[in-house]
Amino acid sequence: MADVDDIPRHWSLASLAALVAITLVPPWLCIGPGGAPWHLVAAGAVVWFLSVVAKSRIVRALRNPALPQPGSVAANAVLQGFVSAVELAAAAAYLAALAALAPFEWRVIDMVGFGVGAGSAEAGYVLWLGVLGPKPNEDDLAAWVRGARASWCVRYSVPVERLFALIGHTGSRGLIALALFGGAPWAVLWAPVAVVLFAITDGVAVYGHLKQWEWHDPAICRRAQSFFALLSLVEISLFALAVDAPLF
Numbered sequence: 083m084a085d086v087d088d089i090p091r092h093w094s095l096a097s098l099a100a101l102v103a104i105t106l107v108p109p110w111l112c113i114g115p116g117g118a119p120w121h122l123v124a125a126g127a128v129v130w131f132l133s134v135v136a137k138s139r140i141v142r143a144l145r146n147p148a149l150p151q152p153g154s155v156a157a158n159a160v161l162q163g164f165v166s167a168v169e170l171a172a173a174a175a176y177l178a179a180l181a182a183l184a185p186f187e188w189r190v191i192d193m194v195g196f197g198v199g200a201g202s203a204e205a206g207y208v209l210w211l212g213v214l215g216p217k218p219n220e221d222d223l224a225a226w227v228r229g230a231r232a233s234w235c236v237r238y239s240v241p242v243e244r245l246f247a248l249i250g251h252t253g254s255r256g257l258i259a260l261a262l263f264g265g266a267p268w269a270v271l272w273a274p275v276a277v278v279l280f281a282i283t284d285g286v287a288v289y290g291h292l293k294q295w296e297w298h299d300p301a302i303c304r305r306a307q308s309f310f311a312l313l314s315l316v317e318i319s320l321f322a323l324a325v326d327a328p329l330f
Contacts, residue, residue, distance in 0.1 A: 089227060093237055098209075100241035104248060105206040108198045118195030125176060126199020126255070131207075133172035140165050155292045163285025167277045173200070174258050174273070181263065188263045190325050197255035201248025208244055225298045233300035235307055242307055246314040253317030254280050260324050272324060276317070283313050 112118040141162060145151075152158040177196070218226070229236035254276040261273035286309065296302055 089230075093230065097238055097241050098212075100238070101205055101209040101212070101244060104241065104244050105202050105209055108248060109195075109202050112191060112195035112198050116191045116195065118189075118191045122192055123195045123199040125180075126173075126196040127203035128199075129172050129176045130169065130200035130203050130251070133169040136172065137166060137168045140168060155289060158292060159285045159289035160281075162288045163281035163283075164277075166284035167281050169200075170254060170258055170273075170277055170280055173255050174262065177259055177262055188259060193256045193259040193321075194252055196259065197252030198248065200255060201244075201251035204247060204251070205244040208240065212240070222298075225296070229298035229300055229303065233303060235303040236298050236300055239297070239303055239307065243310065246307075246311040249318050250280070250283060250310075250314035253314065253319070253321045256321035257317065257324065260321070264324070269324075272320075275320065279313055279317050283310060286310075 109123050112123055113120050143149075144161070144165070152161055173196070217223075226236065231237075235242070257272040257276035261270050261276070264270075264272065286306075290297070290306065295306070297306065
């Protein structure tokens with residue numbers, strides 16, 4: 083129990099401060115200095131929440147024993163990865179409906195603000211779970227402490243993951259917005275690109291969960307976080323390149 087009782091306070095405070103910053107600062111930057119409409123940022127958060135609720139119900143329904151089940155862990159992960167793309171489908175539906183009901187010229191900051199709303203809302207939800215949610219069992223906590231003492235990746239895995247998740251949410255939703263409003267005939271191709279990258283991210287996370295990866299092992303943590311960070315950077319980079327493309 084010495085492992086668990088001896089957690090340095092600054093570890094928790096640093097993670098808490100980082101999560102608060104990820105939850106509050108990006109939306110403020112978009113709305114304040116950036117000039118994005120606040121309702122677009124808020125809509126990104128609300129649509130994210132509703133899509134996560136829908137996704138959880140779809141996954142639960144697919145686990146019905148009366149339905150054919152995936153034959154392997156990998157197949158299950160692929161299926162759940164693409165089910166996760168319901169988040170992007172919900173985002174696309176909202177953006178299309180908004181454009182139909184209240185047409186306006188989309189700016190880059192508007193697209194970014196919508197994605198930031200989703201990413202910051204998820205960070206806020208994780209923060210809420212950490213403060214008010216159920217506490218981890220002693221074995222899991224002890225495993226985390228051992229890993230955290232050996233590696234900053236384990237120690238600060240939650241805020242690092244949320245930061246890159248926010249980047250990924252922004253990039254993927256930006257690509258969806260470009261697919262809808264990009265103007266060029268082939269802009270619609272950004273939608274399947276966003277869906278595939280999003281599905282890979284969630285699919286690998288599901289695969290690791292089902293295979294019971296030791297997430298608190300420093301080597302596994304570094305590889306997993308690096309992979310997820312790379313996918314997020316690919317998403318945001320594609321969005322940035324697409325915005326600068328002359329056809330847009």
